[in-house]
Amino acid sequence: MRECEYSQISTRSSTPMETPYKKRTPKKRKWETFPGRNKFYCDGRIMMAKQTGVFYLTLVLILVTCGLFFTFDCPYLALHLTPVIPVIGGVLFLFVLGTLLRTSFSDPGVLPRATPDEAADLERQIDVANGSTGYRPPPRTKEVVINGQTVKLKYCFTCKIFRPPRASHCSLCDNCVERFDHHCPWVGNCVGRRNYRFFYMFILSLSFLTIFIFAFVITHIILRSHRNGFLTALKDSPARYPFTAQPWLVVCFFSVWSIVGLSGFHTYLISSNQTTNEDIKGSWSSKRGKDNYNPYSYGNIFTNCCAALCGPLPPSLIDRRGFIESDAPQLAPPANGITMYGATQSQQSHMVSLYTVS
């Protein structure tokens, strides 16, 4: 800004008249004004839930366990059995880490909130349907018939939309998520349509990894015990090999069972095309009624699995890294009448705001 001997007017209006030479304010990306309770890193490329403490715990547990295994057990096993063991262990470890990070850092399928125009239009439609009265109407639902089953679509008061089927609002992240499975504190994110396959691959590979480590740690102890006797080996090893200490083995044993159990549960969910949310609520269980069945299932297990794991990956709907449209008007020269109407959406939204302001 040039130096000037005139004094500045202090009452600068909040919506100054637009001129083509307006000083440019730095452009903000959409993630910076995201309404949900999410944390963003790397300029919007990484998206996580607000509470990430347990995620770091998961990361530490995996790294420490694998680190100890590679340091203390693998040299012996590679020497006395086969060097393939550390290689397989390494591949599994990298796969687990990759899928974990992918699950934690990606957008689970968050539905963007309705624009004010959309919300107003929906309100109008609901008022017409209810017969507009002075007081607030009861919770709004819409019924839809999908494959012969009646499904209730609920209105989300936070996001101001009718939630699509299978979507749910996560109270921790304050977002509506498509095909909401559950909010997993261990991965520090919701599990939804876009990252369910990564989550499943993570727990599946983690099951294999924990079983693998557990089995080879036992093998290591047994091999050593051929020399000293089993109990002596078990007693001695903690001093020299802290990983084979009894407490660690017990922890490993229980974690193996819980992770394997979880993988089994999710395998069942995938093969019947249900979400954890639906299973817990018993939405499609036959206990609700004789004619109650899952309308989303493709009929056979193979198609359900393929659809969940190998189906097309939908893109993120929230456009984290897009720029928020600046307020500068684009005065396009009117070459013909069509150019005026064929303006880009950003121009139109600005045109609307210009008219509402003035």
Place this chain on the structure above:
Amino acid sequence: MQEKLQCSFCSTALSFPLQTATRFLTHSLQDLQQPAVSSKVFIQRDYSSGTICKFQTKFPSELESRIDKQQFEETIQTLNNLYAEAEKLGGKSYLEGCLACLTAYTIFLCMETHYEKVLKKIARYIKDQNEKIYAPRGLLLTDPIERGLRVVEITIFEDRSIGSGR
């Protein structure tokens, strides 16, 4: 709403004649360039076939005076078909999924997914429809992806007859 106009370079207040002239010119230019938005129509999603992306083909009453029912239905039906193509489960999508899994999903760093390719196709189609059919009738289709695939937003502009440039 009379705000004090300032010079953008040195932030001094403009004199009254200059202010009047600026306001007149800006308003005139705006009137020439930007047609008023009369209303917006929102075509909602049709969930009767499940969670796939599909929009209702019911013809809204606000568009009756502007466009043919058949033309509108054709546009929406084509959009529905394109979205169905994006979400189709078939050999190609399975192959892409398996390949991605084997490369630990790093392949998406250099390759576009099938869905993204179809979304680009949809964007081109909407632009094309706007230029050829909707703009001459004072309407504007918004790409649903900009509204989170919730609605197809149709902006209706005031029916002003524009003398020049047609």
